[in-house]
Every structure is written in C-alpha cells, then in structure tokens.
Amino acid sequence: MSTSTGVTGGEYLLNQSGIRALADKGLNTATLDQLKNAGYVVDEKGLAALAERHGVATATEMRKLHENGQFSSRRDMERALKSLKANKIRSTKDRKAAAELFKHSLLNERFPTESKFRTAITEGGIPLEDHELIVTQAYTGWVWTVDNVKLLFSLPSTLRYAGNTLIYVTLTLMFNIGFGLFLAISTFYLPAKSASTFRAIWFLPRILPPVMYVLLWKWLTWDTGFIATTLSWIGVAPINWMLDTSTHAWVVVVLINGSFGASLGMILFSSAIKAIPSSILYASEVDGANRWQQVRYIILPHLRWPILFITSYQTLSLLTSFEHILLSTEGGPGRATEVWSLAAYHIALDNYGGNLQYGLGATFAVALVIIGIIASLFYLRFFNFNEMVAKPKIEG
Known part of the structure; x- marks a missing residue:
C-alpha cells in the first residue's frame, strides 16, 4: 500500500x-x-518540446518517421534522431539533450x-x-487497511525494537525513580543551603539543551574524551565508551536518560517530603526512630502519589522519547539501542534513500499509544488508585 x-x-x-x-x-x-x-516515447509532449528547441520542421520530420515510436534506451532514441534526413541534429551533445525530451520514467x-x-x-x-x-x-x-499492521508484525526487526524498548524503559525508569528518591531524601537531611546547591546542580540536565547535554556525554565517553584520556594514564587503551560494544551503549543511554529524568523526580519528591508535617518526624525522633525508619515508615508511605505520577509520566515519556538516543548512539552500534519510537522516526521521517514510509511509521506510533494506555491502567491498579482517592475513614 x-x-x-x-x-x-x-x-x-x-x-x-x-x-x-x-x-x-x-x-x-x-x-x-x-x-x-526509463523508456523513450515519441509523443506529442516530446515533439512540442523538440519543435521549441530545434524548430517545427525537425519536429514534423520526427513525427513522420517515428510517431508513437518506443525506444528502450537513450542510445536507441539518439539513433532515431540521427535518422532524420532533411533536418539533422548534427551535434552529439544536442542529440543527447533532444533524446531527453522524449524520456518517460514512471519512477518518482x-x-x-x-x-x-x-x-x-x-x-x-x-x-x-x-x-x-x-x-x-x-x-x-x-x-x-490493516496492511501496515500485518507488515509491522511480520518484520523481523519488530521483536528487536520491542525488546530494546523494554530494556530501555525498565532500566531507565528504575534509575529515574531510585536515583530521584535517593537525591530527594539525602538532600532533605542536609542543611537548607547545601540542599539547594545540590538540587540546582542535579537539575542542570533538565534545563540544558539536549544537544549540549549529549555533547557533554560524548566529551566524557569518546575515545579522545575525558574517561579514555584519564584511563590512558594507567595504561588502559582508549576506546569509545559510548559505542565500543552494545553493553557500553546501553549503559551510557541509561545514564544519559536516567540523569535527565531523575532531576524531575528529585524536585517533585523533595516538594512532597517537605509537605509532610514536621510534627510527625519530630514525634518519631522522640520515640527513638532512626533516619532509615523515618524513610521507611513515614516518608515513603507519604510519597505514593508522587511515585505514581513520576512512574506513569516517565513510562509514557520514555516510550515516546528518542532524542537523547538519536543524538548519542543513533540506535547503534548496529541496531542495539534502536527503540520503538526511534524506529518509527527513522521509518517515517529519516530515510536516507528518500523512501519515507509514513503509513508504517504511523502504525508504530499507534502501537505506542496502545502500550501507553495499557501501562497507565496497570499503574493505577498496581498503586491501588481507588484506595488513594477514597475518602479518609474519619470522614466516613
């Protein structure tokens, strides 16, 4: 289709x-x-162009000798032009140009x-x-039609894209949530000024332009970058830590996107922790609770809403985002880090052969929408959304 x-x-x-x-x-x-x-046909359009360029007499003789004639190659077309008696086109260059006037190509x-x-x-x-x-x-x-849907499931690369996406979303989401929680909780127990400084530093990935952010990672990981140069001092041969192997590529992709996503989680979790009544924390200290117990029994239960939001938001965001992968590994090495959304982009909008498959790319995108809806419903069930929005028992 x-x-x-x-x-x-x-x-x-x-x-x-x-x-x-x-x-x-x-x-x-x-x-x-x-x-x-390409084929060559002596038709009215070509004859009109020949008359304009070489005169009516030449076109008239060509019509008389070869009207509706079909030729499979330019050489045959040139021979037909050379057969003209009274109105010869003597220059080889001119005959080649005249032959192009009768060219017919269905392609493009x-x-x-x-x-x-x-x-x-x-x-x-x-x-x-x-x-x-x-x-x-x-x-x-x-x-x-469902032809593109059938094609989607018949492509041998579809399973690879799905697997890559599962790896990418799972690992990056775990990093986002876990590291975001760690930053929020650890800075909560720091002095206010120090906490603000650390949060500002960790928020930089979120506010930097994606190109500049990824360029910094390339500076760190290239074979002439900071890591390779530093390790060369102890005798480690320089390699491209971003693209040397698929494992290296995945580690860098998760770190790039994880650091970017963790900064948002840190801000939201920090705000939610600050909203916990300080009297609860003071009372726990009086009862002898240490900080780990405060985190486990007070802070984490109060973060169910923020964790639900960040988990759902980051899942949907990771399913559809590909700019950091595009700018860093571009799906490589090979197709090792080619995720579903990046594949949709390459298929529909970035085909170097010029054969943009909008329909198939749109089918990939629709599949992402369906997966996102299913994931959202799963999270609502997993976090027991109905219980979270129920009226407090004291109001019942």
Missing part, C-alpha cells in the same frame, strides 16, 4: 520503496525492470489522476494484467 500521508489528495507515485513492495507481492522481474528503467514521477497514471504505464509497455497491483501500490491517498 502507499506510504504517503494522503495530504496531497491522492496522487499516484512510484518510488524505490514501492518497487520493493511490488517485488514482495510477487510482481515478475521483467515488469519490475520496466518500471525501474507524480500523476494527479488514476487515468493519467494508467496511460503512463500502458505507454511504458507494462502488461495489462499487472496494472491493478501497480496502481494500488502507487496510490498516495488515505486507504483504510
């Missing part, structure tokens, strides 16, 4: 992606070669209507029995 958005109103366009799709659907090799290769040419596209493939010598398959593939308008 088409890979276009359909915004243009349903034109007909064949590109390399479409050719590959037709091959997968069983279109014979000879027809595929015809579609990929837009046709506004189905009839014009059918005419073009007929003139290109495409067998009639192949027309329907080609027309369906070339249509760029909206088509309600």
Whole structure:
C-alpha cells in the first residue's frame, strides 16, 4: 500500500520503496525492470518540446518517421534522431539533450489522476494484467487497511525494537525513580543551603539543551574524551565508551536518560517530603526512630502519589522519547539501542534513500499509544488508585 500521508489528495507515485513492495507481492522481474528503467516515447509532449528547441520542421520530420515510436534506451532514441534526413541534429551533445525530451520514467514521477497514471504505464509497455497491483501500490491517498499492521508484525526487526524498548524503559525508569528518591531524601537531611546547591546542580540536565547535554556525554565517553584520556594514564587503551560494544551503549543511554529524568523526580519528591508535617518526624525522633525508619515508615508511605505520577509520566515519556538516543548512539552500534519510537522516526521521517514510509511509521506510533494506555491502567491498579482517592475513614 502507499506510504504517503494522503495530504496531497491522492496522487499516484512510484518510488524505490514501492518497487520493493511490488517485488514482495510477487510482481515478475521483467515488469519490475520496466518500471525501474526509463523508456523513450515519441509523443506529442516530446515533439512540442523538440519543435521549441530545434524548430517545427525537425519536429514534423520526427513525427513522420517515428510517431508513437518506443525506444528502450537513450542510445536507441539518439539513433532515431540521427535518422532524420532533411533536418539533422548534427551535434552529439544536442542529440543527447533532444533524446531527453522524449524520456518517460514512471519512477518518482507524480500523476494527479488514476487515468493519467494508467496511460503512463500502458505507454511504458507494462502488461495489462499487472496494472491493478501497480496502481494500488502507487496510490498516495488515505486507504483504510490493516496492511501496515500485518507488515509491522511480520518484520523481523519488530521483536528487536520491542525488546530494546523494554530494556530501555525498565532500566531507565528504575534509575529515574531510585536515583530521584535517593537525591530527594539525602538532600532533605542536609542543611537548607547545601540542599539547594545540590538540587540546582542535579537539575542542570533538565534545563540544558539536549544537544549540549549529549555533547557533554560524548566529551566524557569518546575515545579522545575525558574517561579514555584519564584511563590512558594507567595504561588502559582508549576506546569509545559510548559505542565500543552494545553493553557500553546501553549503559551510557541509561545514564544519559536516567540523569535527565531523575532531576524531575528529585524536585517533585523533595516538594512532597517537605509537605509532610514536621510534627510527625519530630514525634518519631522522640520515640527513638532512626533516619532509615523515618524513610521507611513515614516518608515513603507519604510519597505514593508522587511515585505514581513520576512512574506513569516517565513510562509514557520514555516510550515516546528518542532524542537523547538519536543524538548519542543513533540506535547503534548496529541496531542495539534502536527503540520503538526511534524506529518509527527513522521509518517515517529519516530515510536516507528518500523512501519515507509514513503509513508504517504511523502504525508504530499507534502501537505506542496502545502500550501507553495499557501501562497507565496497570499503574493505577498496581498503586491501588481507588484506595488513594477514597475518602479518609474519619470522614466516613
């Protein structure tokens, strides 16, 4: 099916992606070669252009000798032009340019209507029995179909993207929540001035532009960066700590995104801890509770709402975010860190061959929405949301 958005109103366009799709659907090799290769047809459009460039007499003689003639190569077209007697095009360069006036290529040419596209493939010598398959593939308008869903589940890379996403979200979420809680609790017991300083430092990843933030990590991890240079002093050979192996890549990706997410958790958890009545903490100290007991029996129970929010928010954010991975490893080495959202971006918007598969990319994105809804419902159940919003028993 088409890979276009359909915004243009349903034109007909064949590109390399479409050719590959037709091959997968069983279109014979000879027809595929015809579609990929340019042909030359002596038609009215070409004759008009020839008359404008080389004169009416030349176009008239060409019409008389070769009207509606079809040629499979530019050399054959040049020979046809060379056969002119009264109005020769003597220069080889001019004959080559004149031959291009009659060039017909179905590849990457837009046709506004189905009839014009059918005419073009007929003139290109495409067998009639192949027309329907080609027309369906070339249509760029909206088509309600589940073909992209079937393709999504049939791609061998789909399982890899799902596994990478599970690893990425799980490890980064654990780092975000755990490290954010650690920062919030540890700074809570510091003097106010010191606590504010440490929180400001740890909030830097959140306020830095992503490009600058990732560039700092590259400076740390490249084979000419800070870590490699420092370790070289004790005889460790310099390597790219970001991309040397897939394990290195995953560690760096989790640290980059984890430090970024933990800064938000630190701020929210710190605010929630400060909202706990100080009288409760003072009373626990009078009863002989140490700080670990305060954390376990007072602070953590009061953080159920913030933990629910951060867990849900960070899960949805990690499912859909890919900018830090794109800027750091770009899904590498190989596809080791290519997560689902990054794959959707590459498929739909960043194909170096120019064959942007909007439909398949959108299918990847819709799958993320469904996964996000399921994850949200799971968190509401896991944290016992109904109990959290129930009226206090004293009001009952």
